[in-house]
Amino acid sequence: MKSTQLGEFEELVLLVIGTLNDEAYSLSIKNTLKEHTGRNPSIGALHSALNRLTKKGFLDSYEGGATKSRGGRRKRFYTLTAFGRKALDQSFELRSGLYHALPKLGLSHE
Amino acid sequence: MSNLPERLPPKWMDWLLDLFCCEEEIEILRGDLYELFEERLETSGPLVAKTLFLAGVVDFFRPFAIKKLPNTKTTIMLGNYFKVTKRNLSKQKLYSSLNITGLAVGLVCFMLTFLYIQDELSYDQFHIKSDRIYRVLERFESEGVGEHSASLPFPTGPSLAADYQSHIEGMVRLFNFQSPTLTLANKEQDKAFNESRIFFADSSFLDVFDFKLLSGNRQHALDKPNSILITPTMAAKYFGNGDPIGKQLEFQAGQLLEVTGVLEDAPTNVHFQYDFIISFSSLKQWYNGSLPASWYWNPCWTYIVLKENASTNDLIKQFPAFVAKYFPEFIQSDVTLELQPLHDIHLHSKLDYEIQANSDIKSIYIFGAIAIFILFIATVNFINLSTARATKRAKEVGVRKSLGSNKSQLVTQFIFESILMTFLAVSLAFVAVAFLLPAFNQLVNKEIDLSQLLLPSHIIYGLVLSISIGLLSGFYPAFVLSSFQAVAVLKGDRLKVKGLNFRKILVIAQFAISMFLIAGTIVAIDQFRLLQDQEVGFDQEHVLMIPVIRSPMGDYYDTFRNKLLQSTRVKSITGVEEIIGAKHQVENYRFEGMERSKPFPRFHVLHDFTKTMNIELAAGRDYSRDYNTEDSLAYVINESMVKAMGWNSAEEAIGKRFYHRDELKGEIVGVVKDYNFVSKHHPIGPLVLDLTTNPRAFNLFMKYLAVRVDGENIPESIEVVENTWNSTIPDRPFDFFFLEDRLNQSYAAEQKLSKITVILSVLAISVACLGLFGLATFNIERRTKEIGLRKVLGIKTSQIMSLLSKEFSVLLLVAFLIGIPLSYLFLEQWLNGFAYRVELSPWPFMLAGALTFLIAMSTVFYHAFKASYINPVDTLKSE
Incomplete structure (x- = not known):
């Protein structure tokens, strides 16, 4: 299925949302990404990716209550859908399968 | 967290987001931006936070967040216009880029000048009471001689x-x-x-x-x-x-x-x-x-x-x-007090004893006018190119008309198109200005900040400018294009493009302005040279000026002088009251035959003044150490003073008496030839050179020592002077400047003016040529068939050249005839403001005409030459 193909950035975003559990909203996703990968995507780019992923059905979103620090504005929280989870699994299988097929090198375990 | 204004991002940035962001996304996105803003405010300060906020807003300009346009007839049509414009731009890359760059260059000049003028006009405006603050002035003059002083007792x-x-x-x-x-x-x-x-x-x-x-x-x-x-x-x-x-x-x-x-x-x-x-x-x-x-x-x-x-x-x-x-009785009748608004000081004040040199409103007018000229030339290009291209769009107009488009819709379309193009040019210009600003600041000696450019008011000006130039330049082409007859175009009749005369007038105006700018630049440079290089009556080279006022030098002058003169590097030394050739003071004098004392320019000097400055004597002698007692009651005056007193010759003036403490016991001992004791903005007036040897004079009247050094090895000469200084008064830092450098600064305004006019007029003429280039390309493209036929019939290359350039030569000639007299009148007017001015000769005008002609013709010839190499088969085979 073509639509389950994930870009590298998209895959990272999905993974981060999965790990963040109930706390996944744009800025926490951005910070976690920065922590783990050192990349710092612009929020425009991030929102654009989130939008795309939601449209493809990998993500679900709901809006939280009013907050204090954002001038009273709500946050949008994201959760992984079952389809999204499946896509991550598929991608992991694909990679690990190929990885195991790599010939072992003598010096690799020092 | 408090909601103080400075803790919130600027309103207009918020408004920008409102402008394009769709309902569903805006709350979430804005919340993110606010949260980041607050975070950055803490970590990096308000400027960074605001800039990044703006960057964030712009970053959200992505398909998912942009408002979905309602599907009405208008939006569909606008979408279609947009598409057609895009296609047109990419189809005719040469025209489009000429059009847009030309306009952008014009706008860059305009914007930079705008920033410059705005900065000049902002002087002293920020004080809350600034419109109620006045500087009090003293006019102390008798029959036009004396001073108009910025300072008071x-x-x-x-x-x-x-x-x-x-x-x-x-x-x-x-x-x-x-x-x-x-x-x-x-x-x-x-x-x-x-x-x-x-x-x-x-x-x-x-x-x-x-x-x-x-x-x-x-x-x-x-x-x-x-x-x-x-x-x-x-x-x-x-x-x-x-x-x-x-x-x-x-x-x-x-x-x-x-x-x-x-x-x-x-x-x-x-x-x-x-x-x-x-x-x-x-x-x-x-x-x-x-x-x-x-x-x-x-x-x-x-x-x-x-x-x-x-x-x-x-x-x-x-x-x-x-x-x-x-005020003391003897000067009461010569003194008037005046009020000068604080706002007027920077641009309108050229008094004696200004705190520092001010600017001149005249240069603001000149820069402003040139900037508008360039913008005009660029706009004219735009109009010309658009109308010239009209025939290419004729089919489109025909199709649109036969499908039911009415005239007003067509006009809207073409105006929309030209607004879009100006908008592109304005954006391009903004970017270019951002890059050019540091260099520009250096050129004009200012510190205009980039943030000035991004002020909301300036961005709004930018938008207004794009729309109004777009409207202005789009109106005429739109009118021409929409008037095509559908039947005629679609049947493939030959089009008579309207507006040929109007276009010609515009081209003439462009080149008249270009000629004017070239001639003006040449004359301005000439005038600047005259001010800077013409003889001033004294030798300003290799003179070190050492500030000594309120220093112990008064007591050590003779020691210092004797030590210095032992070195072969030092030619001569004297002391002066002000910078020679830049400034003087005023004092009341009463010579024999005068009813009462009157104010005259005065300059305190020490011995050897004329020798150090190489000023020639017209009669008598300079102050001399051999006549010490006698010279305490003697003056040396200049030739203008002789004239002002009505004496017939310099020789006659020698021996004339003057009052000292109401007794007629002083005597004039020498007359120097006139020299420019202030800058050449002023004519030479009467002057009294007054010897003051009292050491206490160094507290008030002796501000500098002037040392003429050997020009062969300047660094070594300076070292000699510095060492001597340090051994004489070691606890005072040594400081000096060259007289020549300081005097050249008097003409900084003229220098700036000529530098900027050179740049602006080069730009003006290149923009005009861009337009001509486009126009010529187009004209020749239209006549390829004709040229093909003529070639078959045996025309020579030179004949093709003359055929094609004839039209433009006539236009240039007319531009010459209009532009030159006007520039003559204007330049004559400008030069009249100077005490020393160049006489206008024909050559700058001839040169301006010739140069414009040459540049314009080489553009046309390039095309004509290309056209003459066309193989007639290529142009004639398709019908």
């Missing part, structure tokens, strides 16, 4: 404030000994410097002017004697990083001053640039315990604040009575 300010309390709310005086530099030292760290931007100011300084006091007590910072305010830059220079408050500075090696406040660095748009402000009461120490009470000596720049409803006219009417009450 010491007691004037307080007396005015006391006598006219109903009008005057506040008063402040500034004073700096009229000295080019004064010495400050931090004894603890053994740091001593000559400072040129020190002012003594009344304690009301911070009430009148709204400079920010960064630390210290605003009300009382200047109350006590021996207090000094210091800028952060200077605090770092003298004290390093520590808190300067309470620290001490030694002034002129004899007065300890305590730092009582840190004053913001002088904003660039203030007519007096300060580094230090010292309390006025500190001055008393230098004048035997009280301030000078003389109403004759006028060294204090005096500012008054009028009460809100007070009328200046009322106050001015009282001035004659005021003069009669206080």
